[in-house]
Amino acid sequence: MGVDCLFTNLGSDHPAFIEAFAALDAEGAAMPRVIVCPHEMTALSAAHGHAMRSGRAQMVLVHVDVGTQNLGSSIHNAARGRVPAIVVAGLSPVTVGGGRAGARTEFIHYTQDTPRQHEIVGPYVKWSYELRAGEMVDQVLLRGMQLACTEPAGPVYLTGAREVWEEPAAAPAQALPDWAPARGAGLPQEAARDLAQALWGARRPLVITSYxxxxxxxxxxxxxxxxRMGLAVSEVNPQYVNCPGDHPNHVGYRRNALLDEADLVLMLDVDVPWIPGQAAPRPDARLFHIDCDPLKPGLGFWHFPAERRWQADSLAVLRQLLDLPVLTGGVGRAQREAWIADARGRLALPDLPAAPDGGINLQQLSEAVARLVGERTVVLFESPTATERVLHTLRMARPGSYYANGGSGLGWGINAAIGVKLADPQAEVITLVGDGSYVFGVPSSTYWVGETYGAPQLTVVFNNGGWNAPKASTLLVHPQGTARQRDRYWTTTTARARLADIAAAAGGAAAFRVSRASELDATLRQALETVRGGRSAVVDVVLPPISGQVLGPP
Structure with a gap:
């Protein structure tokens, strides 16, 4: 089925799996690679990264209810990112007599017997199912894979009691092509022609996309x-390279930009094209939405207006539009491109003020990272409040060279990097993370896994002494409030931490710390050479602190 890796955190529900692994290994039989993960955040996030890179769902094994809970925000991320994964968890055995293989043998089989275990992940999975007979395992697994990989893709959750996993059973043979995912399609031909005509007729057409x-x-x-048409393209919180960042019609990564100017907006695989409380399209603008998931039923309240909305495969739609003839009349492409060129100039980011005492600001760090990018580079990004500056600087151009989290569960990046590297061993993986994202990723697990399974990465930590997102949120709501006046946010959680040393202790990573701009390039180059030699490196880059508040005893 294309499962290369089983990302595992094994427990008392897995004797059948462990015994099967041992038997297959003894026979020299073909089997997926078993990747042992000390924390479940690593397991599912690594599977997430692998699927983004390879296009194939991977499998995650976790331990009953407690292991499922430890998936935490990683299950949210897979759901919101529409990334397929097969998560398998055991259930406590139910039999107590001892006459059946897998029956209760430990006290935890009582305390872990949770009546509605699947509800822990219920809001985030496309399908959950309890395996009740060993002979059905192949068919249940194949159906799970089929559902996970059908657009909009996402994780599924399978469970089974220990007695079921232990059943000796011959599964009926299955024809794999019969279980292929359902495939999307393009637009009806008339709709494609109408959309093309609207695009050609617009004076200032804008495409907004994320995935x-x-x-x-x-x-x-x-x-x-x-x-061909002279379309402005804006990427908002992109999860992938959706359009080469160096394309002359690419207008950047700023949400809400040009909405008040565009007379046509095409939303193309995007969840939040603008923030309604901050911006709105022109009243006369024509709005269209094409998406694998156009109504977002997995979200609560959600609405963005569109005169036509289609659930369709955007790749097929783009092929349709390119197959249609070029239309003449109306505003010419040159006029549209003149508007785009002018807009690019107006949307350029101003230089940041220099950091005091020869320190490093976000612009200098972004530019230094950009100088590391080569033909084999794959960047994973997870530093939310640095998004606009970093993406405008990097302008990643090669499809498949950039990935970001589709959800908001921080800690994804350093772990997804493992999956990307396992899926593509030739990739040179650079992970850019905020200090909060780094800590949330459980680096004591991450770098042990990377070292154990030969998946080195260069991690660059944007260390501003704390978690900047809550501060930014507070200032949006209380721009002149007491918190701002007194510099009190209670988020300076990494102000005294030696972050890179965690990776060194856990997985033998090379630890670097740099605070002066004059030393930044040399430090990053040295770290990258370390990674090229097969060893992870973490560079803790000290940026101006978000707050002077000191946490601790009075």
Missing amino acids: LGRQPEAAALLAELSS
Whole structure:
């Protein structure tokens, strides 16, 4: 089925699995690679990264209810990112007599017997199912994979009691092609012609996208369509390269930008195209939405207006639009591109003020990282409040060279990097994370796994002494409030931490710390050479602190 790796955190519900692994290993039989993960955040996030890179769902084994709970925000991330994964958890055995293999043998089989274990992940999975007969295991697994990989993709959750896993049973033979995922399609031909006519007739057409690039070919086709028609392209919180960042019609990564100017907005695989409380399209703008998930039933309240909304495969739609003839009349492409060029100039970011005492600011760090990017580089990004500056600086252009979390559960990046590296051993993985994201990722697990299974990464920690997102949220709501006046946010959680040393202790990573701009390039180059030699490196980059508040006893 394309499962290369079983990302595991094994427990008392897994004797059948462990025995099967041992038997297969003894026979020299083909089997997926078993990746032991000390924490479940690593397991599912690594599977997430592998699936983004390979396009194939991977499997995660976790331990009953407690292991399922330890998945934490990683299950949210897979759901919101529409990334397929098969999560398998055991259930406590139910039999107590001892006459059946797998019956209760430990006290925890009582305390872990949770009546509704599947509800722990219920809001975030496409399907959950309890295996009740050993002979059905192949068919249940195949159905789970089929559902996980059908768009909109996402995780599924399978469970089974220990007695069921222990059953000796011959599964009926299955024809794998019969279990292929359902495939999306394009637009009805009349709808495609109407959309093309609207695009050609617009004076200032704007495309907004976030996850179109999960199919790398779609990013190239969007660039081609943009060049042909003169379409401005904006990427908001992109999870992939959706259009090459160096394309002349790419207007950047700033949410809400150009909404008040565009007379046509095409939303293309995007969840939040703008923030309604901050911006709105022109009253006369024509709005269209094409998406694998156009109504977002997995979310609570959600609505963005559109005169036409289609659930469709955006790659197929782009092919349709490119197959249609070029239309003449109306505003010419040159006029649209003149507007785009002018907008790019207006949307350029101003330089940041220099950091005091020869320190490092976010602009200098972004530019230094950009100088590391090469033909084999794959960047994983998870530093939310640095998004606009970093993406505008990097302008990642090669489809498949950039990935970000589709959810908001921080800690994804350093672990997803393991999956990307396992899926593509030739990739040179650079992970950019905020200090909060780094800590939430359980680095004591991450770097042990990376070292054990040969998946080195260069991690660059944007260390501003704390978690900046709550401060930013507070200032949006209380811009002149007491918190700002007194510099009190209670978020300076990494102000005295030696973050890189965690990775060194856990997995033998090379630990670096740099606080002066004059030493930044040399430190990053040295760290990258370490990674090229097969060893992870973590560079703790000290940035201006978000707050002067000191936490601790009075």
